[in-house]
Amino acid sequence: MSEIIQVKHLSKTFGTNEVLKDINFSVSEGEVISIIGSSGSGKSTLLRCVNLLEDPTGGEINYRGDNVLARKYNPTKYRSHIGMVFQSFNLFNNLDVLGNCTVGPVKVLGKSKAETEALALKHLEQVGMKAYINARPSQLSGGQQQRVAIARALTMQPDVMLFDEPTSALDPEMVGEVLKVMRDLANSGLTMIIVTHEMEFARDVSDRIVFMDKGVIAEEGTPQEIFSNPKEERTKEFLTRFLKG
Numbered sequence: 001m002s003e004i005i006q007v008k009h010l011s012k013t014f015g016t017n018e019v020l021k022d023i024n025f026s027v028s029e030g031e032v033i034s035i036i037g038s039s040g041s042g043k044s045t046l047l048r049c050v051n052l053l054e055d056p057t058g059g060e061i062n063y064r065g066d067n068v069l070a071r072k073y074n075p076t077k078y079r080s081h082i083g084m085v086f087q088s089f090n091l092f093n094n095l096d097v098l099g100n101c102t103v104g105p106v107k108v109l110g111k112s113k114a115e116t117e118a119l120a121l122k123h124l125e126q127v128g129m130k131a132y133i134n135a136r137p138s139q140l141s142g143g144q145q146q147r148v149a150i151a152r153a154l155t156m157q158p159d160v161m162l163f164d165e166p167t168s169a170l171d172p173e174m175v176g177e178v179l180k181v182m183r184d185l186a187n188s189g190l191t192m193i194i195v196t197h198e199m200e201f202a203r204d205v206s207d208r209i210v211f212m213d214k215g216v217i218a219e220e221g222t223p224q225e226i227f228s229n230p231k232e233e234r235t236k237e238f239l240t241r242f243l244k245g
């Protein structure tokens with residue numbers, strides 16, 4: 001399996017707060033990785049660094065072997081390979097559903113409108129939102145908006161999709177529909193890095209679990225290793241606390 005992203009010795013500091021310390025991990029084609037850990041452990045910051053939404057303080061992010069933090073590398077080009085879905089959907093309310101999905105590929109990637117619309121319709125169908133192409137985001141439920149946000153990211157034809165707590169802002173009854181779409185994507189072979197508090201989902205869909213604690217990767221392994229047989233005391237404590245809560 002070829003490596004798509006490799007993070008080496010990554011660090012991130014906000015003022016005097018060292019949020020990420022010497023992070024090393026990689027994702028290969030077709031892999032699904034879930035990042036779990038307590039609130040404030042640095043999960044979202046790590047994902048945002050991978051997408052260059054935050055400037056890492058040190059280390060390397062390699063995309064197919066090239067360090068994207070090197071001066072000569074074009075960050076816009078790199079970002080076009082990385083899809084991201086946020087907690088808060090971030091759809092454009094002045095555009096309808098189809099417009100939300102086509103604006104990026106047409107304006108940023110310079111793709112043809114006809115080709116992009118066909119692709120967008122395919123992905124909107126995949127997430128069960130094809131019937132809503134003319135709706136505005138404000139007319140949709142949170143779960144529907146998040147499914148459109150997923151279709152929008154997919155229409156950019158990314159190499160890897162990052163999900164930053166995609167169900168945290170949803171009413172409980174809408175969590176399932178978004179997780180179902182993500183399960184289907186994972187089964188389809190899409191490469192995914194997911195920050196989530198949905199433990200059951202993470203256990204079921206992931207090839208690997210990364211457990212973060214206080215800015216470091218405390219433990220990493222298969223779902224079986226992490227959930228049934230964690231080696232680190234802090235992993236056990238987190239899971240016990242989580243299951244009780």
Ligand SMILES: Nc1ncnc2c1ncn2[C@@H]1O[C@H](COP(=O)(O)OP(=O)(O)OP(=O)(O)O)[C@@H](O)[C@H]1O
Nearest residue numbers: 014017019037038039040041042043044045046165
């Ligand atoms: N833009 C920022 N400026 C200053 N501090 C920040 C910024 N973004 C994050 N932090 C700090 O970095 C630390 C890690 O935050 P982060 O959001 O990455 O954690 P998390 O594990 O994703 O938490 P949660 O599960 O609650 O989302 C926190 O102490 C947070 O206050």
